[in-house]
Amino acid sequence: MIQFGFANQVTQILQNLRPDRQSLLVSATFDSRLQRRCQEWMNHPTRISIGKTGQSSKHVTQHVLCLPDPHAKIAFLKETLPTFVNVGRTLVFCATKHGVEDLAAELRTVLPVETLHGDRHPMDRKAALKAFTNGDIKVLVATDVAGRGLDIPQVSTVVNFDPPKNWETHLHRIGRSGRLSAEDQKQHEGSAYTLLLPSNGDLPRL
Structure with a gap:
């Protein structure tokens, strides 16, 4: 509230x-x-x-990649997403609603992708989330609206296509993976990839 x-x-x-x-x-x-x-x-x-409080889960392995330009970030995702989805669901975070839709359009040339952000109709958001939760779609591209308050099972990989603005947002994002399953009480391992550009040098230390 x-x-x-x-x-x-x-x-x-x-x-x-x-x-x-x-x-x-x-x-x-x-x-x-x-x-x-x-x-x-x-x-x-x-x-x-x-x-x-304020610490990331030990069950999430974090990776940081510094790439030369936005095209290299898209190329990285296109190359690695097929491998990621073989492991489990993949959640990709973008900073803006337009960024979500633009990236999803690029990724749909490789595999099916759904989007989640504030500009989508509530029924469309619900349908996208249901498809991702049920495993019908293995990749969800979203703004930080998906960073908290959602319990999506079996997210194995989180990708920060756009880096988070602060440490708290980072923790929420990567915390979507490496979660304890409510169904079988099994602890799952996860991976998080943060993609940076040379222009991101002024970001707070994550």
């Missing part, structure tokens, strides 16, 4: 509830903005953390 801009409405609701209520706030991350809201909304909050 905070992410979608409804923090003020949540505050109004909580202000109209009895003060001796019991409240639970569950979040995959706990950034400074959320910490401030927690102090505002809760009386004497108790924090319970599972795992280490």
Whole structure:
């Protein structure tokens, strides 16, 4: 609710509830903005953390490649995607909605690809996500809308076609792979590839 801009409405609701209520706030991350809201909304909050905050999963092997230009990044994906999909589902992140569609058009010359971003109709987003989750489509190109809040099983590879803006976004993206299966409680291993250009030298250290 905070992410979608409804923090003020949540505050109004909580202000109209009895003060001796019991409240639970569950979040995959706990950034400074959320910490401030927690102090505002809760009386004497108790924090319970599972795992280490701000660290990537040890079950995801990370690779960073510095390529000369955007054409080289596309060529890398076209060459490696057939191998990636033989292992499992592949999730490719782009910075913009237009970037998602442009890259998907390029990749469709190699294999079937679906897209996920905010400009798509909700029914189209739902259909794309269902096709990817069911394994009908093995490659999903998306903006950071797919970086959190989605439990997609058996994602083996994440590719940062466009690098993330910060460390937290990076953790969310690569955390789509190397997950514990809810079905068989089996820990899966994953891989993450971040594709950089010489112009990305000013990015925060990931």
